[in-house]
Amino acid sequence: MGSLEKDGPMTATSALIDIGGSSVKVTIRDNHTAKMLSHEIGVTPKVEGKHIFLDPTQLFKTVIAAMNNCAEGLSSGVKVEKIYISTLRQGFCLIDDEKELTPIYLNSDTSGELARKELEKYGSKKIYEETGHWFAPQLTLPKIVNLFGHRPELLKHNTKLLFVHDWLVWKLTQEKVTEMTLVSAGQMAKLSEKSIHTELLEYFDIPVNLLPKPQKFGSEVGAIKAHASAELSTRWTDVKVFVGGGDSHFLHMGASGNSSAKAVVSAGSSTPISLLSSTIGTSTLLQPWKSTSFEDSMYFLEGNLGYPGSFYGWLSKNVANPITTDSLTIANITKAPSVFGSCNMWNEEKWQSRPAFSILGDFSKSSSNELALGLMLDYSFALANQISALKNDGFKIEQIIFTGGGASPQLQTILGSLLDIPVERVATENAVDNLFSLLGSEKRDSVVHENYSESLDVETSEFLRSKAKDHALLYSEIEGIREVLENAS
Structure with missing residues (x-):
């Protein structure tokens, strides 16, 4: 206890x-x-x-x-x-x-x-x-x-x-x-x-x-x-x-204060994305699951990256030395292998065709830190892709809130460079404390955020965005492998 x-x-x-x-x-x-x-x-x-x-x-x-x-x-x-x-x-x-x-x-x-x-x-x-x-x-x-x-x-x-x-x-x-x-x-x-x-x-x-x-x-x-x-x-x-x-719904309530236009990302073994919207809206490429909300006037929208956190957990448990995050430089990003562990779009067809966990190319000489960075980049690219699709369908997103055990400053930095939306981190204990305050009808001006992570320079940010496009192209080329493997087994 x-x-x-x-x-x-x-x-x-x-x-x-x-x-x-x-x-x-x-x-x-x-x-x-x-x-x-x-x-x-x-x-x-x-x-x-x-x-x-x-x-x-x-x-x-x-x-x-x-x-x-x-x-x-x-x-x-x-x-x-x-x-x-x-x-x-x-x-x-x-x-x-x-x-x-x-x-x-x-x-x-x-x-x-x-x-x-x-x-x-x-x-x-x-x-x-x-x-x-x-x-x-x-x-x-x-x-x-x-x-x-x-x-x-x-x-x-x-x-x-x-x-x-x-x-x-x-x-x-x-x-x-x-x-x-x-x-x-x-x-x-x-x-x-x-x-x-x-x-x-x-x-x-x-x-x-x-x-x-x-x-x-x-x-x-x-x-x-x-x-x-x-x-x-x-x-x-x-x-x-x-x-x-x-x-x-409870998680979103604690992390966002049940405010609309705040996308909550719970970084754990799986990674749900949630958003409160005043309308059901019309969904095209991204087809979020939609449900009612604890707020009568709102709808609750959800996307999901699948289980990338479980892959990161497996890696951290099977390496000799603890994983440390290298600085986010162009040189380090270039050395990271192309990893595919996240679902980059949430709809029935894309969920079924998402790639099996894959690492492309010769990664035998990659260090555990480089593999971890590859996972982190894959995670960030998929997340940015789903959030961008929500915005493209007219859903209002003014802030992204990271919470959960995997909500690292590095993820915050990468996502902040990929999207023109403020990204904040909320520690799990602060989200829980805020939840109890709301359940007790206590008024809070805002949820307590963690210290903001560093911002990347313009050149590195542009390189990341270019890397995201390359990653999306490779992703499209290996979609369907999961179904082939399942049918062969």
């Missing part, structure tokens, strides 16, 4: 329970000591074919353990007053009036691939225009179409689909609720109306009452019921549960 001291006015002592595919993390802000407490417990999903899932009984025990362990660090006499729940999206389980009927299928579960043809019959363009999501096997809709197709006995009059957030709310309070960011991220919303897409569900013979009634983000659900309260320490006896939502 870790603690992080913070200054500033405090309101209610609140907790955020975050359920991801690999861990459960509970964070509490103690309003008496201005400390942030956290406790994280790993979980191990089970894999059966294309299904990837967690056992709900074990997951709930893990949540309770994380809650109790985290609360141990609170000041004497302090009790948690509010709980918000942030979870992975697209994951779900089915329940009846009393129990779970299925395991908790995760967002990494790709069983929706088996329903691809069924969704194509509805119309790929039509479903994107209506739901804001093009086909991906990880989405909730294709997974539930496949599940009911293979297990029709699950379709009972009292069956409910609960997203992971909804499931934990139900386990704690016995209330069945959902929230629209989860519905829309699952490809089950009529985005123009910000409501459940009942016609779409009916087309696939899914009961329209399968989903609970959506509740507004931040509204109170109620107290923890006796069956769950008995497992918790006295720190939780007076707590109330409030409607939360998807993890990406």
